[in-house]
Amino acid sequence: MVTLASELVSTEEPPRRLSRRWRYSLRLWIPLTGLVLMLAACFLAPLVLHIDPPNGGLLTQAWLPPFSAGHLLGTDGLGNDVLSRCLYGGRVSFEVGFSSIGLGLIVGGTLGMVAGIKRGIVDVVIMRVLDIILAFPSLVLAMAVASYLGPNERDVIFAIAFFTIPAFARLARANTLRIRNQLFVVAARLSGQKDRRIISGHVVPHVLPRLLTFGLLTVGIAMIIEAALDFLGVGVRPPQPSWGAMMAAGQPNLSNAPWILFAPACFLFLTVVCINLLGDELRARWEDPER
């Protein structure tokens, strides 16, 4: 109704509309290109181009500043190439970011849709338990979990995924409730379809795009949390390269070799900015398809 009404009153002139669309598509394409370039740099560049290994640098080559011969971003205290470590370290960030959010999205989304369709006691129990998880200072507990499980990538993924479940469940539930009493769902229910079929056939197609857009925005947060865990020394540890661990290694030499810390920080920042810009734009398009 509302969209229909606004369509009717829309008085925009065609040329202006074209320029607006162009602007919005730039908003979509610039961060998307940035993200794809960053992914390619981390996962493909070390395979295709000749790049130093992230470990096994020579101590005679230590502390080289950026733009030294053969070391674009300089070297760290062990003589390892900073650019190479940034690229290999990015793999950890991307892997942890996307898989922890994927895991949280699947578990949380399922719980939320089940709660929204079933209602009643199932709904109450699921949402109350998730509210409790929501009350935790998640980074603090993720630190404890990651540290107790031992410092490796897989457990960091689990620790982060666990705390993203409630947000996804809430979003999935809210969107499920919105369509729960719409005709196509009621018709499916009256025709005797099981809840499982209703969810997979009618609810998922409606809820998933929203979950994915929100998920993209949280990937940035997950990457930041991952870097924080590594920085505190409870996540991935050296010699395995990761942005957070590199920053931790750079901290003691902040004033005489700032590039060791700020190179991975810039990589992290650029990646997360691209993800956030892309997520914002996708969300805006979903909320207001008229654009």
Added chain:
Amino acid sequence: MLLFRIISTRILQLVPVFFGVTFMTFAILNLLPGNVAVAILGSYATPQSIRILNQQLGLNQPFLVRYWEWLRNFFHGNLGSSLETHQSVISILSQRAPVTFELIIVAMCIALVVAIPLAVLSAKKTGGFADRMSTLLSMIGVSVPGFVIGLALILLVAEKSKIFPASGFSPLSGGLFSNLRTIFLPAFSLGFVLLATYTRVLRSDMREQLATEDYVLTARAKGIGPWSLIVRHVLRNSLFGFITVVALNLGTLFGGTVIIESVFDLPGIGSVLVTAITDRDSPTVQGIVVVLALAVVLANLVADLLYVVLDPRVRYGNAGE
């Protein structure tokens, strides 16, 4: 009467949440692999000494018995004591809580002082200068970890000028000025990230109210000026919901203080927690996590109650769902 009913239901709801929070913390910290006794004695400990230490710590008891024991102690105001320093967790907390508390308060103040005017200005004119600035600022804020901002501040501010030290803490008893000097940089790094979230939330809420709410139309029809509409009507209405956001954010904020305290070497709860986690000092970790989680729960309760008390629409039961 309705007000009373809302408040009492909200308080009653805390009981299951309390048990949930304590149980979950206990379960996560106790059921994860890794033996505390081995962590204390080192990997060369004999099986016998591990068994004896397990017995002393009560770790050979079944899980539920230990949880019950811990709960009983909790209600007697005893959170156990650190396995490393043997100091009681309560005294660790009371010693270090003021630093963390001050850090959070100052960070929140910095964030609010900037976020509210910025959100008002950018809601007033969509696409204007203030709007672009606030979009830029909040995009930077949500994309940079607080500790990176902290480290950048150390490099750019603390090492160049001697006004703000890069580490250490001077308590309030040592004079307000020297206290604020040590707290400013960490609070700013924490507040910057917070500022981004606050501005984003407040701006979009004010915009939505401006576009959809009937009272905006009424006020405009009355011939109210744009400033007065924004500040006296829209901002006031948006602040109700904003309180909830501020409270919900507290959990994340605690996470942020942990890192910022380590970066700036502040003697707060966060830095002791990092040490306790790396030392596998379970009673300390458990006590601190439970207290922080309960603080978040309580803050949410206070926010909900404030919401009820401040917003007449909720009080008279016609706020809708």
